[in-house]
Amino acid sequence: MKIRGILLPSTLLAAIIFITLPFGSATEFSFRDGGKTKHSLAAYRWILAQEDFLHYLGVSLRLALGAVFITLLIMVPTVAWLHLRAQKYRPLMEFLTLLPLVVPVVALSIGAQSALPEALQSNEYELSFMYVILAMPYTYRALDIGMSAIPLKTITEAARGLGASWIKAITFVIAPVIRNAVVASLFLTLALSLGEFTLTSLLHWDTFPTWVTSVSQQNIIGAIALSVFSLAAAFLFLFAIGLLTMRSKSDLPEGQE
Amino acid sequence: MTSTTQDRVVIKGAPLRGTLDRQNLGVLVPLLPIVLFLGFFFFFPMAVVFVDSFKSNEGNWSMINMVTIFHDPYRMAFINSIKLGLVSAITASIPGALFAYVIETKGSQSLRRIVSSLSGVLANTGGVPLAFMFVAAFGAEGSAVMILKKLGWDLYAGNFSLFSFTGIVVVYLYFQIPLMIIVFSPAIHGIRKEWRDASQNLGATPLQFWRFIGLPLLLPSFAASFLLLFASAFAAYATARAMTVGNIALVPLQIGNLVDGNVSINQANAGKALAVGMVVISAIAMIPYLIIQRRARRWQT
Numbered sequence: 340m341k342i343r344g345i346l347l348p349s350t351l352l353a354a355i356i357f358i359t360l361p362f363g364s365a366t367e368f369s370f371r372d373g374g375k376t377k378h379s380l381a382a383y384r385w386i387l388a389q390e391d392f393l394h395y396l397g398v399s400l401r402l403a404l405g406a407v408f409i410t411l412l413i414m415v416p417t418v419a420w421l422h423l424r425a426q427k428y429r430p431l432m433e434f435l436t437l438l439p440l441v442v443p444v445v446a447l448s449i450g451a452q453s454a455l456p457e458a459l460q461s462n463e464y465e466l467s468f469m470y471v472i473l474a475m476p477y478t479y480r481a482l483d484i485g486m487s488a489i490p491l492k493t494i495t496e497a498a499r500g501l502g503a504s505w506i507k508a509i510t511f512v513i514a515p516v517i518r519n520a521v522v523a524s525l526f527l528t529l530a531l532s533l534g535e536f537t538l539t540s541l542l543h544w545d546t547f548p549t550w551v552t553s554v555s556q557q558n559i560i561g562a563i564a565l566s567v568f569s570l571a572a573a574f575l576f577l578f579a580i581g582l583l584t585m586r587s588k589s590d591l592p593e594g595q596e
Numbered sequence: 597m598t599s600t601t602q603d604r605v606v607i608k609g610a611p612l613r614g615t616l617d618r619q620n621l622g623v624l625v626p627l628l629p630i631v632l633f634l635g636f637f638f639f640f641p642m643a644v645v646f647v648d649s650f651k652s653n654e655g656n657w658s659m660i661n662m663v664t665i666f667h668d669p670y671r672m673a674f675i676n677s678i679k680l681g682l683v684s685a686i687t688a689s690i691p692g693a694l695f696a697y698v699i700e701t702k703g704s705q706s707l708r709r710i711v712s713s714l715s716g717v718l719a720n721t722g723g724v725p726l727a728f729m730f731v732a733a734f735g736a737e738g739s740a741v742m743i744l745k746k747l748g749w750d751l752y753a754g755n756f757s758l759f760s761f762t763g764i765v766v767v768y769l770y771f772q773i774p775l776m777i778i779v780f781s782p783a784i785h786g787i788r789k790e791w792r793d794a795s796q797n798l799g800a801t802p803l804q805f806w807r808f809i810g811l812p813l814l815l816p817s818f819a820a821s822f823l824l825l826f827a828s829a830f831a832a833y834a835t836a837r838a839m840t841v842g843n844i845a846l847v848p849l850q851i852g853n854l855v856d857g858n859v860s861i862n863q864a865n866a867g868k869a870l871a872v873g874m875v876v877i878s879a880i881a882m883i884p885y886l887i888i889q890r891r892a893r894r895w896q897t
Contacts, residue, residue, distance in 0.1 A: 354711075417626070441882040448855065453648065454872065573720065577720055580716075
């Protein structure tokens with residue numbers, strides 16, 4: 340009986356140490372002044388003095404918003420249509436959208452580099468398109484689960500049957516009920532795009548994550564401070580999504596590099 | 597687009613061939629954008645990789661690249677990467693599964709929710725920031741190393757290095773264990789309390805419950821999770837790149853080097869052959885994972 344009582348607390352303690360040790364250490368390290376035990380905000384002041392900081396943050400945000408826009412334009416209507424009229428193609432689409440999970444990002448990068456037309460490869464927004472591909476297994480699933488939870492077809496038919504035009508049905512019936520699923524999928528796309536490193540660096544573009552890597556070569560404490568900043572931001576951001584999508588828990592793994 | 601009334605006629609009666617085709621077309625056309633999108637940005641690049649890997653750098657059909665990847669240094673890189681995938685999957689799946697078990701069976705509803713959200717966050721915490729975080733903690737000057745030193749344990753007294761195979765495995769735990777918790781928790785959650793009560797009422801000991809009911813139910817999900825963890829560590833690039841200083845040959849890093857042009861141009865298609873090799877190994881792990889997960893979903897909800 341005694342062992343049972345301490346099992347949960349000790350497990351939680353181990354988990355807390357596991358999470359806080361590296362993160363806490365990095366935070367402490369980022370306040371070090373010149374590698375000694377003296378602490379200051381020097382590294383953070385250094386970051387703010389870098390013009391590139393805001394520049395690359397801007398680049399990453401722009402590309403991520405591009406990916407969000409494409410997701411909104413392609414993924415959302417597709418999944419809605421699958422639920423409304425093309426139910427029998429759902430298994431096929433599920434299979435197709437899961438495939439990017441099977442192919443390592445490194446392999447897709449080399450493919451994109453050798454196959455995509457020059458004109459596209461010289462435009463940084465090619466990354467937005469590729470981010471949508473990388474996020475697709477997650478966004479598709481988030482939308483699919485979200486839309487399965489509501490009788491989308493029935494209520495749309497009801498609206499149409501009561502005389503609503505398609506435009507009215509979409510704005511006043513479909514859009515409001517699928518809003519949560521859509522927001523969740525857009526946040527997933529945003530989070531993945533902002534943190535993407537592998538594909539970005541292999542296609543020779545510079546975004547916030549790749550800039551952090553290049554910073555590390557001249558100022559390791561600065562790079563660690565940037566890592567703390569980006570992880571804390573990602574943490575808050577993803578935790579918000581986690582709470583938002585709590586009800587529609589997916590059995591898909593979260594992606595990482 | 598066909599209207600609802602027409603749909604009903606088509607479904608009820610025996611439709612004329614022309615009507616059916618037109619209706620099918622109407623259903624399929626809105627699916628065209630995503631198919632084209634996937635085709636252009638995913639299937640087309642992967643097809644090019646596949647075809648080019650069977651060509652020499654002069655563009656003739658050739659098995660030279662496929663032969664090359666079975667020789668060193670690439671052979672060694674494949675062995676290292678597979679080993680990394682296996683070791684990482686073993687070291688993460690067992691603590692992850694135990695942790696998930698304790699939380700799912702002993703934890704309250706709200707604790708389970710917090711763990712689930714937190715795991716989602718941590719599983720995403722891959723990449724370069726993670727590597728730098730560990731440098732800050734376990735590097736030679738790291739905070740954790742200094743704390744341990746004060747407590748009397750000098751981590752660097754032996755030949756420990758963060759920039760080694762062991763170091764990578766340790767760092768990967770940070771996203772692999774949460775990943776395990778995410779994919780394995782639903783399986784534990786799916787074991788109903790009623791089954792346990794029923795087996796007890798029928799006279800089964802706890803050991804018999806696990807031997808004949810619990811483990812056989814959990815084993816497929818455990819195997820699937822293990823495969824996912826393997827594929828995840830096998831394919832990881834960003835963290836490995838930031839962690840190694842070229843001292844450990846891993847396939848993703850070698851592809852990266854070839855893409856970056858750090859190696860002579862006559863190996864351009866060798867990178868593609870390596871990519872095909874990676875896809876094959878990744879698929880061997882991921883396809884069974886997806887199939888088992890799909891089957892398991894039936895009783896887990």
